[in-house]
Amino acid sequence: MNTIIISAIFGVLMMFSSISVKRVSAYKYIAAFGLILLLIMNIAETYGFQLFHVNTRDMLRFDRFGLFFNSIAIAATLIYILLSGRDVEAVGKNTCDLFVLIFFVMCGIGIMSSFNSLLMLFLGIEIISIPLYILTGSDKKNLKSNEAALKYFLMGSFSTGIMLMGIALLFGATGGFALDRPATMFGPLPVNVMEVIGLAFILVAMAFKVSAAPFHFWTPDVYDGAPSVFTSFMATIVKAAIFIGFIKLFEAKAPDLGQGWHIVIALMIVATLFIGNITAIFQQSVKRMLAYSSIAQAGFMMFALFSQNDTSKEGIILYSLAYSLSTIGIFAILIKMKDVTFEGFNGLARTQPVLAATNAVFLLSLVGIPLTAGFWAKYYMLASVVKMESALWLVIVAVIFAAVSVYYYFRVIQAMYFKEGEAALATEVKPGFRFGLILLAAAIIVIGVMPNLLLNWLYF
Amino acid sequence: MIPVLLILIPLISGLISFFIKDVKAAKGWALLSSLVTFAISVAGIWIYNQPANLHYDAAWLPALGSRFTIGLDGMGQILCLLNAVAMPIIFVSTYRNMYQNPGAFYALMLLTQAGMMGVFLAYDCLLFYFFWELALIPAYFLCSQWGGEKRIAVTFKFFIYTFVGSLLMLIGILYLYYKTPDESFALKAFYNVVLTGNEQSFMFWLFFIAFAIKMPIFPFHTWQPDTYEQAPTAATMVLSGVMVKMGIFAVLRWLVPVFPAATEQFSQLIIILSIIGMLYASLIAIRQDDIKRLIAYSSIAHIGLMSAAIFAQEKTGLQGVMIQMFNHGINVIGLWIVADAIESKLGTRKFSQLGGLAQKAPVLAILFVVMALANVALPLTNAFVGEFLMFNGLFRYNIWMSAVAGISIILAAVYSLNMIQKIFFGETNALTEQATEARSNVQWMLAILAVVIIVLGVYPQPMLRLTEDTVNTILAAVK
Numbered sequence: 001m002n003t004i005i006i007s008a009i010f011g012v013l014m015m016f017s018s019i020s021v022k023r024v025s026a027y028k029y030i031a032a033f034g035l036i037l038l039l040i041m042n043i044a045e046t047y048g049f050q051l052f053h054v055n056t057r058d059m060l061r062f063d064r065f066g067l068f069f070n071s072i073a074i075a076a077t078l079i080y081i082l083l084s085g086r087d088v089e090a091v092g093k094n095t096c097d098l099f100v101l102i103f104f105v106m107c108g109i110g111i112m113s114s115f116n117s118l119l120m121l122f123l124g125i126e127i128i129s130i131p132l133y134i135l136t137g138s139d140k141k142n143l144k145s146n147e148a149a150l151k152y153f154l155m156g157s158f159s160t161g162i163m164l165m166g167i168a169l170l171f172g173a174t175g176g177f178a179l180d181r182p183a184t185m186f187g188p189l190p191v192n193v194m195e196v197i198g199l200a201f202i203l204v205a206m207a208f209k210v211s212a213a214p215f216h217f218w219t220p221d222v223y224d225g226a227p228s229v230f231t232s233f234m235a236t237i238v239k240a241a242i243f244i245g246f247i248k249l250f251e252a253k254a255p256d257l258g259q260g261w262h263i264v265i266a267l268m269i270v271a272t273l274f275i276g277n278i279t280a281i282f283q284q285s286v287k288r289m290l291a292y293s294s295i296a297q298a299g300f301m302m303f304a305l306f307s308q309n310d311t312s313k314e315g316i317i318l319y320s321l322a323y324s325l326s327t328i329g330i331f332a333i334l335i336k337m338k339d340v341t342f343e344g345f346n347g348l349a350r351t352q353p354v355l356a357a358t359n360a361v362f363l364l365s366l367v368g369i370p371l372t373a374g375f376w377a378k379y380y381m382l383a384s385v386v387k388m389e390s391a392l393w394l395v396i397v398a399v400i401f402a403a404v405s406v407y408y409y410f411r412v413i414q415a416m417y418f419k420e421g422e423a424a425l426a427t428e429v430k431p432g433f434r435f436g437l438i439l440l441a442a443a444i445i446v447i448g449v450m451p452n453l454l455l456n457w458l459y460f
Numbered sequence: 461m462i463p464v465l466l467i468l469i470p471l472i473s474g475l476i477s478f479f480i481k482d483v484k485a486a487k488g489w490a491l492l493s494s495l496v497t498f499a500i501s502v503a504g505i506w507i508y509n510q511p512a513n514l515h516y517d518a519a520w521l522p523a524l525g526s527r528f529t530i531g532l533d534g535m536g537q538i539l540c541l542l543n544a545v546a547m548p549i550i551f552v553s554t555y556r557n558m559y560q561n562p563g564a565f566y567a568l569m570l571l572t573q574a575g576m577m578g579v580f581l582a583y584d585c586l587l588f589y590f591f592w593e594l595a596l597i598p599a600y601f602l603c604s605q606w607g608g609e610k611r612i613a614v615t616f617k618f619f620i621y622t623f624v625g626s627l628l629m630l631i632g633i634l635y636l637y638y639k640t641p642d643e644s645f646a647l648k649a650f651y652n653v654v655l656t657g658n659e660q661s662f663m664f665w666l667f668f669i670a671f672a673i674k675m676p677i678f679p680f681h682t683w684q685p686d687t688y689e690q691a692p693t694a695a696t697m698v699l700s701g702v703m704v705k706m707g708i709f710a711v712l713r714w715l716v717p718v719f720p721a722a723t724e725q726f727s728q729l730i731i732i733l734s735i736i737g738m739l740y741a742s743l744i745a746i747r748q749d750d751i752k753r754l755i756a757y758s759s760i761a762h763i764g765l766m767s768a769a770i771f772a773q774e775k776t777g778l779q780g781v782m783i784q785m786f787n788h789g790i791n792v793i794g795l796w797i798v799a800d801a802i803e804s805k806l807g808t809r810k811f812s813q814l815g816g817l818a819q820k821a822p823v824l825a826i827l828f829v830v831m832a833l834a835n836v837a838l839p840l841t842n843a844f845v846g847e848f849l850m851f852n853g854l855f856r857y858n859i860w861m862s863a864v865a866g867i868s869i870i871l872a873a874v875y876s877l878n879m880i881q882k883i884f885f886g887e888t889n890a891l892t893e894q895a896t897e898a899r900s901n902v903q904w905m906l907a908i909l910a911v912v913i914i915v916l917g918v919y920p921q922p923m924l925r926l927t928e929d930t931v932n933t934i935l936a937a938v939k
Contacts, residue, residue: 369593382631392631419612452523
């Protein structure tokens with residue numbers, strides 16, 4: 001509860017603070033302060049300290065899993081603001097509003113990780129989505145940014161419509177919005193048709209939000225068109241939050257769906273991995289490659305939906321963190337580059353050794369090499385499915401695509417280290433930025449060696 | 461404590477080496493570190509060889525049932541010794557080679573060494589997997605950064621091949637993990653895991669493909685000649701001298717004892733593949749015009765014999781494999797040193813451009829002949845002992861297979877002697893006219909290797925004694 005209320009209040013306060021605070025460079029510090037406050041309050045809530053006592057009528061339920069995810073999302077956002085805050089300033093005119101929108105998204109994330117009613121799920125997704133539409137179009141003078149925002153908005157509202165329809169059908173089937181209500185209408189059928197159709201609609205809408213195939217078509221254009229700073233945010237923290245919601249929903253509902261559910265999800269995973277990985281190979285721009293790679297990574301995260309056991313729940317937390325940290329790091333570097341094609345990175349190791357070395361760590365983490373956090377992310381996802389023993393074929397397909405992903409991630413490493421060139425930065429980087437990158441890379445390696453430091457938190 | 465030091469010293473000194481800018485300091489530091497590692501591994505075999513010193517166990521990931529368990533058994537001692545002995549020899553013999561950014565080069569060499577040590581020491585399967593991958597990453601950077609013209613594409617192929625293999629192995633590891641009674645990655649738990657016949661066959665292949673790519677055996681070998689050719693020679697020595705042994709080692713430790721029934725079931729197929737690989741690689745080796753490629757193919761042939769001998773599952777054969785892992789490492793490094801000396805002096809590796817070097821560099825010629833004869837496994841050289849034992853094991857398994865495999869010895873003589881003749885004898889030409897004797901550091905290292913070759917060829921007993929325990933453990937698990 002702390003997260004939801006404080007982020008909303010802080011967002012509103014910050015919006016008005018732009019009247020009195022005129023210095024543009026101050027906003028990112030205010031935002032960072034707000035996030036630290038949020039983080040502290042959220043951790044406090046994990047330990048049982050609640051600032052607000054609101055009767056949610058069981059529409060929201062705050063469990064350790066959700067709160068832990070909140071902590072991770074807030075911490076990742078904090079890192080994101082610290083690394084890329086300066087680039088947010090560079091985007092548009094009313095800088096303060098952009099930071100405020102990020103706080104509203106955090107509010108939505110707080111709801112996504114704790115909803116217990118379909119109504120709240122809907123609210124959470126919308127509170128996340130609407131600020132994102134604005135952020136996508138925040139570079140107002142840029143045609144591509146406008147196009148991306150419009151595309152995203154139209155497609156996004158369409159998917160929201162489908163989701164509402166699904167929720168309505170579920171309401172019809174169960175007679176309420178609560179997640180744990182059994183489907184009682186239509187008497188003793190083996191499968192409740194109305195419930196299944198409703199869930200199928202919701203599945204479509206959510207697959208759209210996490211850019212899972214075959215509902216991924218908006219992703220490359222939107223991610224490419226949006227200002228890179230916000231692509232970084234959308235593709236990582238937000239996506240992970242929607243996955244958490246996805247998992248919470250289907251954890252409750254999947255048992256009603258029977259065997260067919262596994263087949264549908266397996267097909268979606270294979271399609272997502274295929275499209276994400278294979279298309280990423282052919283990209284010339286690193287930014288677009290990352291857009292496709294985020295589709296591919298979503299395919300891996302969907303393993304958690306497929307297996308739905310303890311391992312996959314731990315895994316999705318680790319995956320969110322590992323993937324978010326690595327991608328935020330790569331984007332932070334990408335934004336500084338003059339030329340975002342693969343050639344633009346040629347020779348970066350010589351001109352900017354720190355940027356190149358940390359970027360290599362982030363990329364290795366995305367590949368899933370041991371000693372990085374990304375390894376454990378993939379490890380848990382694979383383990384959760386291997387544990388089921390019935391779907392080894394899916395795991396084998398996934399690792400083959402993981403090997404394909406080496407191809408495009410390593411192209412960046414090859415460009416940085418082994419190719420001749422004069423990789424140039426668009427803007428000078430400050431020592432603080434370098435230091436931040438080093439800390440981030442170090443964090444990824446520490447989690448890579450000792451993942452239990454993190455997971456122990458989940459259980460105490 | 462010994463196994464911990466064997467990993468930590470190269471690891472830490474490697475990380476420090478990244479920050480050394482001076483060429484001489486980087487070389488000296490790497491040499492110092494490798495000598496310390498060598499001293500420790502020797503101490504681990506002959507001085508502090510009480511079990512308490514050779515095993516170390518600490519909590520790592522309690523939630524996953526994985527512990528940081530490392531230890532040395534006979535096979536581990538031999539391979540750690542090989543790994544430890546290879547590095548100083550490589551560093552000294554390539555001392556004159558100049559690398560751009562030397563600190564990073566030596567750092568990556570030492571990190572590779574640390575990773576391989578971990579592979580040879582791990583008694584926990586997850587830890588083993590960790591090190592297995594970790595040895596690959598620095599090797600990838602080494603070969604792509606400092607190698608020949610086509611290095612990027614070639615090394616990338618190597619990386620992707622091995623990465624696919626290791627991911628498949630990861631699935632196998634996870635599957636076995638969930639099959640162990642108390643969900644643990646410990647070696648003992650893996651040895652005791654109960655699987656149905658189908659599961660065994662399936663898991664066997666998931667593991668075996670990873671190891672077969674690393675060794676490499678036919679038909680997974682296609683990355684190897686290109687990589688050896690394009691990699692900087694120092695890295696090639698590490699790859700062919702030590703890293704390919706990871707594959708053989710892993711088969712002995714993590715495959716055969718874990719899946720005895722599947723090993724029995726597929727051994728004939730794998731032996732046949734290995735023998736095809738031996739003959740095929742030997743025939744190709746005969747046709748090569750490049751020293752590096754010839755050695756690369758000859759290496760495939762030798763590894764094929766080791767793989768065949770493992771799957772014959774006879775005691776003498778297994779002992780032969782273990783000491784041959786060491787011997788092959790020594791011999792092949794010797795050959796690479798000569799190849800590097802010739803290339804750095806004359807700028808070519810083509811037989812067609814060489815000839816008559818024996819007149820100009822008699823010492824190098826003598827030492828090279830020793831290496832080449834060891835490559836043929838002539839009696840009195842170390843390789844004879846190993847190959848004899850391996851053929852013995854194979855013979856007991858199946859006479860005909862042994863006979864066909866034996867052809868490879870003849871072929872080895874053909875290409876090795878051919879190589880000696882084309883490089884060192886015959887008429888000198890305009891290029892080789894200017895040749896001089898190799899530098900003293902190269903000569904000294906080759907001389908040391910030659911001594912090792914002959915000593916182990918005459919008196920292999922200490923090595924054989926080391927392997928005895930491990931062989932019995934493996935055979936006990938199989939039976």
